[in-house]
Amino acid sequence: MPLPSFTVFDTETTGLDPQKGHKIIEIAGVRIENGEIQDETTFMELVNPERDIPLEARQINRIQEEDVRLAPTIDQILPRFLEFAQGSILVAHNAAFDMRFLEREKQLCWGYVELPECLCTLCLSRTLYPTEFRHNLDALTRRFGLTMPEARHRALPDVLLTAQCLLRMMREHDIATIEQLREKAEYHAGIVAK
Numbered sequence: 001m002p003l004p005s006f007t008v009f010d011t012e013t014t015g016l017d018p019q020k021g022h023k024i025i026e027i028a029g030v031r032i033e034n035g036e037i038q039d040e041t042t043f044m045e046l047v048n049p050e051r052d053i054p055l056e057a058r059q060i061n062r063i064q065e066e067d068v069r070l071a072p073t074i075d076q077i078l079p080r081f082l083e084f085a086q087g088s089i090l091v092a093h094n095a096a097f098d099m100r101f102l103e104r105e106k107q108l109c110w111g112y113v114e115l116p117e118c119l120c121t122l123c124l125s126r127t128l129y130p131t132e133f134r135h136n137l138d139a140l141t142r143r144f145g146l147t148m149p150e151a152r153h154r155a156l157p158d159v160l161l162t163a164q165c166l167l168r169m170m171r172e173h174d175i176a177t178i179e180q181l182r183e184k185a186e187y188h189a190g191i192v193a194k
Contacts, residue, residue: 028155120187
């Protein structure tokens, strides 16, 4: 079976654990169609978390409380994101982290909503490069000789970087079917620190 469309996505959050009340403050995505990044059509939204943003989070993603104060809340943003991703498979770097937030947020919004399947580029890297010590996005960027975005740790630059890494890994290892990709990029529950 040939490769489907993908939506590579990323979230920025107020902290690491949605079960402790941490929330999404930014979500971004880009589609990959027929093996090409559609960077002219992206999704990027700030989200009002309806809570404070701790200093540690602000230092990493540089999103301030005034940036999100007038932004829509997740119950408005998540349906728009899912519409953007419709008909595709989700992909994230460290997918367990982002999917735990999406799962928690959708439960708080409306209870049962089906999220698309999601594959993980961190898991893919670990499978394809078992002798490498690091598999974070910075390490992949260096490994593939990609340009580090100035706004690293913001959702859209990280999404575009993840999409490039995904395609590079697939090409280097001749991954041509969704079955091959699923076998190597499935994520398992559990948080890996971003």
